[in-house]
Amino acid sequence: NAGVTQTPKFQVLKTGQSMTLQCAQDMNHNSMYWYRQDPGMGLRLIYYSASEGTTDKGEVPNGYNVSRLNKREFSLRLESAAPSQTSVYFCASSEGLASMYEQYFGPGTRLTVT
Amino acid sequence: ELKVEQNPLFLSMQEGKNYTIYCNYSTTSDRLYWYRQDPGKSLESLFVLLSNGAVKQEGRLMASLDTKARLSTLHITAAVHDLSATYFCAVHNTDKLIFGTGTRLQVFP
Secondary structure, three states, X not given: OOOEEEEOOEEEEOOOOOEEEEEEEOOOOOEEEEEXXXXXXXXXXEEEEOOOOOOEEOOOOOOEEEEEOOXXXXXXXXXXXXXXXXXXXXXXXXXXXXXXXOOEEOXXXXXXXX | XXXXXXXXXXXXXXXXXXXXXXXXXXXXXXXXXXEEEOOOOOEXXXXXXXXXXXXXXXXXXXXXXXXXOOEEEEEEOOOOHHHOXXXXXXXXXXXXXXXXXXXXXXXXX
């Protein structure tokens, strides 16, 4: 099992460009999440998907959109990238939202917006 | 709104010494996690603490939870260089994990 995979690993964008970060999990998990990590801060939740077909905003959703393509895949889109979106992005998955279900994290995507 | 605070933010300690990292949170929660992150890597789960008084140990790390005080501690015993990493606590609240700011631990000879 690969667990949670993310592509790309690194990306550099110019301000105003768009891109989609891809995430896939092979653990048959129902719930998936997107976080961003900035220096000196913990991970902050951008969006999450409780189950296939549903998405909800987290703490910092502005400037992002998500798509839960199927049970395995959850993508994060930046429509018009801004320097403030320079960050490391982590995808995670769990069996469900309830606290009993541990989250498993992908390797991260390091994004720089110039 | 749930807030999770860790201290210290940065810890430089000598090999062989003991130290404790603190994690305070502002509202009730039924589960607390400790994660380790090596530079440029993803998060690795260390401990899950479920109830008041819970204590878990693995190697030189021991985590405890006091739900009444809303406090968790991660105690490091006789530190070694391999423990150098950033440690996060995360509190589960209303379907979400809220992370602390992290403690960057550096162990030197």
